[in-house]
Amino acid sequence: TQLLEQSPQFLSIQEGENLTVYCNSSSVFSSLQWYRQEPGEGPVLLVTVVTGGEVKKLKRLTFQFGDARKDSSLHITAAQPGDTGLYLCAGVLRSTPLVFGKGTRLSVIA
Amino acid sequence: NAGVMQNPRHLVRRRGQEARLRCSPMKGHSHVYWYRQLPEEGLKFMVYLQKENIIDESGMPKERFSAEFPKEGPSILRIQQVVRGDSAAYFCASSPESLFGGGEAFFGQGTRLTVV
Numbered sequence: 001t002q003l004l005e006q007s008p009q010f011l012s013i014q015e016g017e018n019l020t021v022y023c024n025s026s027s028v029f030s031s032l033q034w035y036r037q038e039p040g041e042g043p044v045l046l047v048t049v050v051t052g053g054e055v056k057k058l059k060r061l062t063f064q065f066g067d068a069r070k071d072s073s074l075h076i077t078a079a080q081p082g083d084t085g086l087y088l089c090a091g092v093l094r095s096t097p098l099v100f101g102k103g104t105r106l107s108v109i110a
Numbered sequence: 111n112a113g114v115m116q117n118p119r120h121l122v123r124r125r126g127q128e129a130r131l132r133c134s135p136m137k138g139h140s141h142v143y144w145y146r147q148l149p150e151e152g153l154k155f156m157v158y159l160q161k162e163n164i165i166d167e168s169g170m171p172k173e174r175f176s177a178e179f180p181k182e183g184p185s186i187l188r189i190q191q192v193v194r195g196d197s198a199a200y201f202c203a204s205s206p207e208s209l210f211g212g213g214e215a216f217f218g219q220g221t222r223l224t225v226v
Binding site for chain 2: 030031033035040041042043044045048050088090092094095096097098099100101102103
């Protein structure tokens with residue numbers, strides 16, 4: 001059973017398009033982190049959200065934490081080829097340091 | 111300010127040998143976490159350590175696997191008598207405070223273990 005479900009699993013879009021990827025769970029998280037991972041490398045932390053309903057922006061990336069702290073979304077505006085990668089969400093539960101979803105593999109085509 | 115350092119980056123072992131993976135956390139970080147990633151899979155939690163103590167090892171196989179984080183030196187993930195199924199990327203992360211207290215985890219570049 002996957003505690004964190006990410007969707008879509010794969011996404012291929014043209015440069016300049018907008019996209020949203022989702023991270024859903026039936027569990028309540030004390031915090032949630034988004035990472036980007038490139039082939040052969042470790043995950044790189046993008047953002048941490050803590051408060052239900054919180055919205056954080058990082059240039060063209062907008063992260064939202066659900067009101068109930070069970071889900072999160074990542075929206076990318078005007079995607080660029082440099083955004084290509086595996087996007088992972090990871091939540092902190094009361095008893096487990098970080099539970100990861102399987103990720104969304106994004107490909108942005110020039 | 112160096113990030114989390116893992117070595118070696120690549121490790122090849124024959125079945126039955128021992129594998130030792132090292133992780134030096136970021137400066138000032140006393141919390142270390144080990145994860146395993148299989149191809150096309152997410153990261154699976156293995157063990158959480160805080161200087162000289164194992165806090166949570168619920169994700170670590172009971173046999174052949176052990177981890178330590180001594181007072182001085184890097185954290186070590188040790189796999190004895192490796193089997194082909196141990197082939198994976200092993201990632202270490204560190205945080206300055208507990209993740210349960212709102213700390214953020216920063217990952218190393220991983221060690222890719224191949225068992226032949």
